[in-house]
Amino acid sequence: MGPLLPDSVRRHAVLRPDAPAITEAGQTLTYAALDSRSNKIAQALLAEGLEAGARVGFLVRPGRMSAELLLACAKSGLVATPLNWRLAEPELRAVALDAGLRMVIAQEEFQAGARAAMPELPLVTAGEPAPGASAYESWLEAAPDGDPGRGGEADADTVFLQLYTSGTTGLPKGVQLTLANVYAGETETTEAGWSEDSVSLNVLPVFHIAGTGWLASALSAGAHTVTLPDLVPQRVVDVLESERVTHVLFVPAVLQMLTQLPDIRERDFSALQLIVYGASPITPSLLRRSMEVFGCHFSQRYGQTETTGSVTRLLPADHDPDGPRAHLLRSAGNACPGAEVVIADLITGKPVPDGTVGEILTRSHHVTPGYWKRPEDNARLFTQEGWLRTGDAGYLDEEGYLFITDRIKDMVITGGENVYPIEVESALAEHPAVSDVAVFGTPDEQWGEAVTAAVVLNAGARDTSEDELIDFTRPRIASYKRPRIIHFVDDLPRNPSGKVLKHVLKRGLTGGDSDVS
Structure with a gap:
């Protein structure tokens, strides 16, 4: 296993200190600045008396704070717990209580909701401080600039991220993810075409594994990430064009919105190299239209939070709607590098022959170590042999391509x-x-x-x-x-x-x- 996320950022900060890391609203953090600011935030968190493994909640949109806080928690041995700002107050409080949050960091627009849902927790806000709250920049600047040193190879199996996904009972479940879970190996990086010259667009919030994973991949590769706080289709297209974006991840609903813009076919997307899509079904007509509009490579990903986003991928070479293998566009591709996928009988749990529908099981270094404080759910999540039960049904063809036929979990x-x-x-x-x-x-x-x-x-x-x-x-x-x-x-x-x-x-x-x- 190569350098993990914090070590990758440290390396880029030394070798390429002036290279752009994150751009938000026209303001750019270099890799040196991102490394330094995440060190100071890590120190500020430790100065609050938080011990290793403590959960830190934050309510932030995609942007510089997202990257800083994720890295700071990884460097200090704490667990980043991004909170979904779209939740109603009772839902937000349920997550905070389940996680046992020790403090919350919130952008100004989310301050009132954070205070109402979690009044007993220390609150750090970006923007003007309210009574009892500390302003983010002042809090950061008061901390020493010293790297706590966590996040290296010895911490590969240390949980640094906890994302919440609903369970079949409607109660939130905290999916624990380690630094090794978000590690992208050389093969995965090469397949995606990541390089230090890549420009990534990220409009996905870090409370989704897609947002966190996409950000981690770009930072690990030393790419430049341009962020938008929310998804406004016309603004997305403007940034794709003006910033010469090379890599982006969209859900199909976003592709639907973008391809319906009246001026979409007049735009210059010549810099685009790869669009990754996933998280929900895509229709053949939408995929074909998207490929025509953007004129770049497309890659599908299938997975879930418990698998750190990806189990299988359908590579650009398999996106040939007019070729002899066009039927593969109905598949979710084959196993990601380092991942294993099998289909098990829904009753016996035994592997079934190719072409037979059963439950999709997977094993890889991307698989979560388990839910937070949910031993009964964990017992159901894993087989005795260590396979993760996805809760989805499908079949494998003779070439190992996965076709998903059902969602067992009613989702x-x-x-x-x-x-x-x-x-x-x-x-x-x-x-x-x-x-x-x-x-x-x-x-x-x-x-x-x-x-x-x-x-x-x-x-x-x-x-x-x-x-x-x-x-x-x-x-x-x-x-x-x-x-x-x-x-x-x-x-x-x-x-x-x-x-x-x-x-x-x-x-x-x-x-x-x-x-x-």
């Missing part, structure tokens, strides 16, 4: 966000007019899937509207989890044990087949 993926139906069902069920509810995903051209609910109303509440129910969920769940479509039904089909037959429900409402049962 809805909308715009790259993971939504578990029970969270939405619980929120809707609180409405006094709702007697029964089931939530599932339905195909959506823009978002991949739309969160869809079938609702049985109480007698006497038949005038309750779709808009009323959607509005009711606003303070209870994040915006991306809210249902986009609500069907009112007389009852929900169930099997003898009482389980809702969602495939029957979906077929009756949409006229199509379902991958949920």
Whole structure:
């Protein structure tokens, strides 16, 4: 294993001190400055009395702070816990309590939410300090500029990152990730075409593994990362063109937005070398249109937070919509370097022959050591042989290409966000007019899937509207989890044990087949 993330940044700071590392809103941090500032933040965190393994929460958009805080935690032996600023206050507090956060760092716009959800925690804010809060720059400048020295080879298996993903019970689970988990080997770096001359665009928040992993890959390679605080399609296109971006990661919903811009085919994307896409299904028509518009290489990634983002990849050479292997575009590619993928029988857990559908299992150095304080969930996550159960179903062809056929966990993926139906069902069920509810995903051209609910109303509440129910969920769940479509039904089909037959429900409402049962 080569240099881990902190050592890579240290190396670039010595050999290429003036090379650009991170650009945000026109302001650039060099690798020397990024190394120095992350050292000072690490020292400031330790000065707060935090011991190794303590969880540090932060509410920050993509940008310089994201990189500084991730590196600072890795260098000091602390665990970075990025928080999803889109969560409602009860959801945010649930994550903070589960993680046992010791302090929180927040950009000014998130200060009020952080204080309301976590009033008992020390708060450091970027911007003007509020009573009881310390301004980020003052806090940083008061710290000594000395590297704590963590993050080298001896710390490869040390947890430095904890990302939260919902569970099938609707409760948040902290996925622990080590420095070795985010390490990208030479083969992976070469496949992606990363170099010290690469320019990466990152619009993905670090509370998603896609955002964290993409940032770590670029920094490890010594590339220049240009960031945007949020995803505004026209602004994304402007930056791709003006900054001569070479590498970017998008979810299919973003590609849909970009390719629909009226002037998109008039733009100059000649610098673009690679677009990586993943996190949700992509239609063949969207992929073909994206390849025509951007004129660069495309690579698909399949994975999840528990696998540090990637299990398989479909390389650019396999993106040939008019060639004899065009059918591979329906696949998720084959195993990433150093990863193993097998298909296991859903009942026996034994490997099945090529072409047979079963559960997708994987092993690699990217696989999480486990959930934070969840021994029962960890027992279900791993087989006795150490394979991680993805919860997805699929099959391998004779060449080792993975075709995903189902999502065992009932998850809805909308715009790259993971939504578990029970969270939405619980929120809707609180409405006094709702007697029964089931939530599932339905195909959506823009978002991949739309969160869809079938609702049985109480007698006497038949005038309750779709808009009323959607509005009711606003303070209870994040915006991306809210249902986009609500069907009112007389009852929900169930099997003898009482389980809702969602495939029957979906077929009756949409006229199509379902991958949920």
